[in-house]
Amino acid sequence: MDLGLRGKKVIINGGSRGIGKAALEIFAAEGCDIAFFSRDKARVDATVAELKQHGGKVVGDAFDMNDSAAYQAWLLAAADKLGGCDVFIHNASSSGAAGTMDWDMSFRLDMMGAVNGCQTLEPFLEKTGAGSVILMSSTAAVETFIYPQAFNAIKAAIITYAKQLSQLWAPKQIRVNTVCPGPIAYPGGNWATIKDAMPELYDKTLSEMPMGRFGAPEDVARAMVFLSSPAASYITGTNLVIDGGYTKRVQF
Secondary structure, eight states: OOOSOTTOEEEEESOSSHHHHHHHHHHHHTTOEEEEEESOHHHHHHHHHHHHTTSSOEEEEEOOTTSHHHHHHHHHHHHHHHTSOSEEEEOOOGGGGTOTTOHHHHIIIIIHHHHHHHHHHHHHHHHHSSEEEEEEOOGGGTSOOSSOOHHHHHHHHHHHHHHHHHHHHGGGTEEEEEEEEOOBOOTTSHHHHHHHHOHHHHHHHHHTOTTSSOBOHHHHHHHHHHHHSGGGTTOOSOEEEESTTOOOOOOO
16 A cells, blocks of 8 residues: 655654654655654664665754753754655653653653644644644553553643644644554563563553553554555544553543
8 A cells, every 4th residue: 555655754753762763664664754853862873874774864863852942943953954844743752761750751741742843843734735743642541550640641631632733733734643552562661671670560461461462663653654644634633542452441
């Protein structure tokens, strides 16, 4: 299936490992030009080298988005270097910075990272006539999960923000959707840490996975790429749960 992504300009925050990196690899293979950042320079450099093998333009920077003014400046510079922005994915999170209990960090990175990213890139997304935004949430936002945490509550707020934004931006031909991954395991990720530090929680969660395994980054990334592509041109305001059946809620 041709997703219609060749030549599209994609900006992702947080993309040197896990779901973000898996999405970058697919976008690059689809022929997209890409801009991303992450905090770890070595991982950024390695990711840039991998992505460039697909032949598209790749902009990768080591950057900490805690400074909102600098974050907005980076987004503008990325759009300028790429020659626009067709797809924006807000992937950076307090979860990756071990800050799920930190209210200030979760609000700053997860919530305001989404808001500032959308507001800054709105003119570029509108100019394309077929802009697409994906804001990453979590199944921790749609069901009670482990313990009351800032991360869970803020990720729930992002779903509401995205839904309302999708209504506002639909006349501008900008689609806005959210994606809620369930437990995703990969080397160096949160569930790898939990496996070592809290094996009982890891084993209990694994036992509750109907498909008998944790998700892999690619399981989420493939759906993200489709949802952001012209092949999904009539899908907006949707919250896509990708969890292998882990959550028990019924959504009508």
